[in-house]
Amino acid sequence: MEICTYFKSQPTWLLILFTIGSISIFKFIFTLLRSFYIYFLRPGKNLRKYGSWALITGPTDGIGKAFAFELAQKGLNLVLVARNPDKLKDVSAAIRSKYSQIQILTVVMDFSGDIDEGVKRIKETIEGLEIGILINNAGISYPFAKYFHEVDDELLNNLIKINVEGTTKVTHAVLPSMLKRKRGAIVNMSSGAASLIPSYPFYSIYAGAKTYVDQFSKCLHVEYKKSGIDVQCQVPLYVATKMTCIRKASFLVASPEGYAKVALRFIGYEARCTPYWPHALMGAVVSAFPESVFETFNIKRCLQIRKKGLLKESRKKE
Structure with missing residues (x-):
């Protein structure tokens, strides 16, 4: 009282x-x-419930390669799609040597080349297979930070073609078989440059392309969630891969293997997620600051990257 x-x-x-x-x-x-x-507590879903096969684009290096090993460990057969036949052969042999019971099929496809021809080969390869999981991992970024007007035509076209057209058309090719069985999971790889960071100057085309992947995934999630298809956009920040040019993993920089292991636990849940928790923490800290404060810091950082990249480029020409 x-x-x-x-x-x-x-x-x-x-x-x-x-x-x-x-x-x-x-x-x-x-x-x-x-x-x-x-x-830390939520269990991952049984990925085999989606189907006995997983298709991964860009599986010869980095996150894609780590995904392939993790999925093989969970007992899924693999369809690996990449442009380099020798690398495809090497990664397939490495997986088979560790997981001998796994079936592996490969598709040679250059995402910067004739995408329609590559998609045709994918369709022929997966005919009659239970593709339960599709991981659209193939993608490229800038070699180093550049002003928009400095980006040459080849890089500009490839950034859009590989990140946008490739993801869209491979999804369009695989989705119908999932719909027939009324089950499947599609994972599209976006970037913190599109969702966690307010702006990503000097990487404008890459950030724009990954923003497309983010919105594309959200729309598909809404369209097909009642059809038994789980569509998810994963949003990592820094991972130690050739594409990011980061050599060593750390607390804030995930290793490809570390990222893939936690990423699989998120499949089938949120429409958009950041599986590696230090990345999520970093995103929360960035969002707590005014955009202008982060932009000032990010511009300085990117200009330093650009300066080092231009110096390295000039030395190659000498």
Whole structure:
């Protein structure tokens, strides 16, 4: 009774502030507990329920290669799609030597070349197979930070063709068989450059292409979730791969193997996710700052990358 009397005696504006503050605190605690459950306690789904085969684009290096090994470990047969036949042969042999029971088919496809011809070969290869999981991992970025007007025609075309057209057409080729069986999972790889970071100067075409992948995935998620198809966009930040030119993994930089292991646990859940929790934490910190503050920092960082890239390029020409 004394507590009720105390609150009744307070001015209305103070009660409103107290209510708003309480709601904010409860929301923060709920978000914290939910995130802890998602990243550390929530079990991954049985990926074999989608089908016995997984198709991965860009599986010869980095995240794609790590995905291939992780999926093979879980007992899924693989269709590997990449442009280099020798690398495809090497990664297939490496997987078979470790997981001898796994069946592996390969498709040679240059995403910077004739995509329609490559998609045709994919369709022929997967005819009659239960493709349960599609991972659209093939993609390229800039060799180093560049102003938009400095990007040559070849790089400009490839950034759009590989990241946008390739992802779209491979999905279009694989989706119908999933719909017939009313089950399947599609994972499209976006980037923190599209979702977690307010702007990504000097990588404008790459950021724009990955933003397309993000929105494309969200739309498909809504279109097909009632048809038994789980479409997901994964949004990593820094991973130690050839594409990012980062050599060593660290707390904030995931190794390809570390990323792939946690990424598989997220398949079948959120429409968009950042599986590696330090990346999610980094994104939350960035979003807490005003955009102008982060932009100032990011411009300086990218200009330093550009300076080093131009110096390295000039040395190659000498």
